[in-house]
Amino acid sequence: MLKRKIEAEIKTWYDIKPKHNALLVMGARQVGKTFSIRRFAEKHYASVIEINFERTPSLRSLFDGDLDGRTLYERLSAAGLGTLIPGQTLLFLDEIQACPRARTALKFLVEDGRLEVIASGSLLGIHFKEDVPSHPVGYEHRLDMHSLDFEEFLWAMGIGESTIEQVRINFENRTAVDSYIHKRLLELFQRYMIVGGMPRVVDIYTKDQNIQDVIIEQRNIVGGYKDDILKYAGNLQLEVAKVFDSIPDHLMERNKRFIMAHVEKDARFRDFKDALAWLRSARVAEFCFNVSAPIIPMGLNAKNNIFKFFMRDTGLLCQMSLGNVQQAILAGDLEVNLGSIIENAIADLLVKRGYPLYYYDVKGRLEIDFLITRDFKILPIEVKGGKDFRNHNSLDRLLENPVFSIDEGIVLCRGNVEQDGRVFYLPLYMVMFL
Structure with missing residues (x-):
């Protein structure tokens, strides 16, 4: 398996306690974002809920309507995507550019605090200029990922x-x-x-x-x-x-x-x-x-x-x-x-x-x-x-x-x-x- 520097940067974000912002990993397609996040999650979380908005567009409906933290937590629990353990579960929102409201929801998931959140996607600078109803300013930590140096x-x-x-x-x-x-x-x-x-x-x-x-x-x-x-x-x-x-x-x-x-x-x-x-x-x-x-x-x-x-x-x-x-x-x-x-x-x-x-x-x-x-x-x-x-x-x-x-x-x-x-x-x- 390829060793990537981004995983040390994710660890730096992870170590910020007791509460930290959502992590947004940005990069071109095929640079290894999904693989590195999955590998990190396996080592550091008791459970992982992964949603890929391009592979399963039906799950975009989780972010329709109200976006308060309690409602989102209940919807994720009801969706049967995995076990939710407060403080020990990572919500991984992959290809988030395909669901702009999920980007807006990062603020409310961070405020709720029961889930840690990592989002990743390609073409983010393009999609979110116009499509995001409200940017989660102050609630996300951004990392740029590149192909291997x-x-x-x-x-x-x-x-x-x-x-x-x-x-x-x-x-x-x-x-x-x-x-x-x-x-x-x-x-x-x-x-x-x-x-x-x-x-x-x-x-x-x-x-x-x-x-x-x-x-x-x-x-x-x-x-x-x-x-x-x-x-x-x-x-x-x-x-x-x-x-x-x-x-x-x-x-x-x-x-x-x-x-x-x-x-x-x-x-x-x-x-x-x-x-x-x-x-x-x-x-x-x-x-x-x-x-x-x-x-x-x-x-x-x-x-x-x-x-x-x-x-x-x-x-x-x-x-x-x-x-x-x-x-x-x-x-x-x-x-x-x-x-x-x-x-x-x-x-x-x-x-x-x-x-x-x-x-x-x-x-x-x-x-x-x-x-x-x-x-x-x-x-x-x-x-x-x-x-x-x-x-x-x-x-x-x-x-x-x-x-x-x-x-x-x-x-x-x-x-x-x-x-x-x-x-x-x-x-x-x-x-x-x-």
């Missing part, structure tokens, strides 16, 4: 905690990683780019490492995303589908900037603004905004109509891309033609680390792949997949500019840990520690 992938591939901890020490002390471990982790990072982090896909890969089986399952997930667009995007169906299908093509461009005319001839930003927001809310893709200057806070300097648009799982991006990119990656061909795949992997892993994404592009004369705020300072990051990773003119010029007073820059590359003045070369896999 690279550290979780390493766990799945049998890499021990002691190895990861030693590499973490190398990162913190800026010392070289043991050559065998470095080579092994680079190989696994290449495989992570192909496989991605969707739990079902990772599980398939760990069994026999058959890439064709991986691609088949990824194709199923991408197909599920397209079904969701048809089912949930409403009058944005056509625009969302066009944007989704165009993501690989945009990332294959030299500067990877999202260009509306590549989606549809003569299209403008306002024509597809809502479609882009839909995909971000569904946690399928993420914006990386250009900034006018690398100055804190970067959000105030972001150009909201100039951006890159990255897939939230690089394995799915590989499946959607034309050409046999999987074999090229396995062969170690990470030069310019696959730079978009590497950059997408870094973008996704930075988001999983909690960073909003920004980049800096001055009319093509100077471009920094990513800017993050770390320890209250701007940290510029260049991503280099090829052998020329020591060629970074843009980063050098940025560090030399006294206006911005940036202390250091990072080059994520295939090389080992190394320092050259104010530039640190770190292996691609060390993004998991940033």
